[in-house]
Amino acid sequence: xxxxxxxxxxxxxxxxxxxxxxxxxxxxxxxxxxxxxxxxxxxxxxxxxxxxxxxxxxxxxxxxxxxxxxxxxxxxxxxxxxxxxxxxxxxxxxxxxxxxxxxxxxxxxxxxxxxxxxxxxxxxxxxxxxxxxxxxxxxxxxxxxxxxxxxxxxxxxxxxxxxxxxxxxxxxxxxxxxxxxxxxxxxxxxxxxxxxxxxxxxxxxxxxxxxxxxxxxxxxxxxxxxxxxxxxxxxxxxxxxxxxxxxxxxxxxxxxxxxxx
Numbered sequence: 001x002x003x004x005x006x007x008x009x010x011x012x013x014x015x016x017x018x019x020x021x022x023x024x025x026x027x028x029x030x031x032x033x034x035x036x037x038x039x040x041x042x043x044x045x046x047x048x049x050x051x052x053x054x055x056x057x058x059x060x061x062x063x064x065x066x067x068x069x070x071x072x073x074x075x076x077x078x079x080x081x082x083x084x085x086x087x088x089x090x091x092x093x094x095x096x097x098x099x100x101x102x103x104x105x106x107x108x109x110x111x112x113x114x115x116x117x118x119x120x121x122x123x124x125x126x127x128x129x130x131x132x133x134x135x136x137x138x139x140x141x142x143x144x145x146x147x148x149x150x151x152x153x154x155x156x157x158x159x160x161x162x163x164x165x166x167x168x169x170x171x172x173x174x175x176x177x178x179x180x181x182x183x184x185x186x187x188x189x190x191x192x193x194x195x196x197x198x199x200x201x202x203x204x205x206x207x208x209x210x211x212x213x214x215x216x217x218x219x220x221x222x223x224x225x226x227x228x229x230x231x232x233x234x235x236x237x238x239x240x241x242x243x244x245x246x247x248x249x250x251x252x253x254x255x256x257x258x259x260x261x
Contacts, residue, residue: 002228003261006252007035007061009189009236013244014039021047025055031249037234038062038086039094042074045082052086059087061161061187061232063094063131067113076117084124090187091126092161098135098200101146111153118155129159129187135200137170145172151184161187161234164223165210169198174218175226183229190224190233190255192216208239213251221258233260 008028010017016024028036036057041048042064052059064079083091093114100106114128121128136147151160162185164174178185193210195217197203213220213235224233235251237244 002231003259004188004224004227004230004233005035006033006255006260007037007232007234008033008248009037009039009063009234011039011063012235012237012240012248016244022051022054025051025057027245028248029055029057031245032252033248034058035060035232037232037236038088039064041086041088042079042082045085049086061090061092061234062086062088063092065093065095066091066117067093067096067110067130076120080121080124080126083126089126090129090159090161091121092129092131092187094131095133096130098138101136101150102139104141104149107141107146107150108153111150114158115153115155118157122157127157127159129161131161131189132163132170133166133200134170134198137167137172138201145170145177148177148180151181154184159186160184161189162227163189163191163236164218164220165189165191165193165216168195168218171198175222178223178226185227185230187232187234188223188227188230189236190220190260191236191251192218192220206239210237210240212247212254214254220255224258224260 013024036059038059062083066076066079096110100110137145139146141149167174192213193216199205233255240247
């Protein structure tokens with residue numbers, strides 16, 4: 001079993017980043033964080049790299065939507081070039097719409113898109129991955145949740161980043177899920193909270209009750225033990241009612257107490 005490294009998904013501090021990118025990264029580094037997971041970096045990789053370097057933060061992973069083409073979306077090559085410029089070695093698509101998890105043929109199409117991009121990414125030293133919310137667990141196909149069907153269709157070079165909070169919102173036994181997915185899971189969004197209604201099934205996104213690691217309903221020690229191949233445990237808050245930077249610092253302490261380094 002490896003000991004995953006601690007990281008922080010920068011989406012957690014998106015408002016602070018918009019106001020002061022260098023200062024926000026310095027503040028995260030001051031809380032003892034040494035890794036960050038980027039988002040929104042396409043078109044501003046050089047600026048983000050300079051700020052991360054100044055703060056002493058590495059950016060080994062990042063999120064960008066490349067599995068949902070849009071007319072004004074940058075080509076995959078540009079996304080990969082900016083990822084490489086930022087130092088990202090694992091690029092993760094953070095979400096595919098709920099209707100694309102409802103049937104086998106749609107899941108197969110999404111897996112094929114991800115697999116087809118693997119060579120172009122590998123040429124830049126980048127591996128690709130996918131990050132779940134709850135919609136990947138709404139439908140059972142051939143006896144398994146759509147995410148598990150999807151995982152079995154992926155190129156061996158493609159990884160998963162399991163968001164344990166969203167998997168639990170999707171009513172999964174998260175440690176059991178992680179054991180079934182096995183070594184495919186290389187990153188965790190190790191976040192905690194109260195497991196209320198699923199907003200992807202009509203619940204209220206404003207009702208998300210996310211908590212400091214160890215203070216919610218999830219069994220984070222069991223979750224970490226069930227993902228021995230995980231390289232990073234990433235703190236993330238989609239929303240938080242309180243002092244966000246304090247919550248991040250306290251989550252870091254709690255995760256380190258469970259063996260995250």
